[in-house]
Amino acid sequence: MIYFTADTHFCHSNIIGSCYRPFENVGEMNRALIDNWNNFVTARDEVYILGDFLYKGTGREANKILSQLKGRKYLIKGNHEKYLSDPEFRQETFEWFKIGNYSKPS
Numbered sequence: 001m002i003y004f005t006a007d008t009h010f011c012h013s014n015i016i017g018s019c020y021r022p023f024e025n026v027g028e029m030n031r032a033l034i035d036n037w038n039n040f041v042t043a044r045d046e047v048y049i050l051g052d053f054l055y056k057g058t059g060r061e062a063n064k065i066l067s068q069l070k071g072r073k074y075l076i077k078g079n080h081e082k083y084l085s086d087p088e089f090r091q092e093t094f095e096w097f098k099i100g101n102y103s104k105p106s
Helices: 014-018 026-040 059-068
Strands: 002-005 046-049 072-076 096-099
Touching (some): 014 026, 026 059
Parallel strands (some): 002 046, 046 072, 072 096
16 A cells, blocks of 8 residues: 655644644654554555654654654655754665655665
8 A cells, every 4th residue: 555644743742732633742642643654554555755754853753753653654855854864863764755856765
């Protein structure tokens, strides 16, 4: 199966109120997003993330979240992908990612 998603905004506490997400805190939101993802996606599936996967999170936080998500993940960079430049971020967690005119090789 192939899935497309966007604007998950993991680690973004302000999105809870501004988008009326039904969570008490960012930890609860992250856990629900991971659980919901994994209830549909299998290890064989492909997931295309169309930007804004994580907001205000570190490379380490991105690694932790991505390692819990099933499927082969592809990213088209949004305006909140700052974790990509964090030296602790493991780029191999994505099959590939597209940033402007640059693509991470397979």
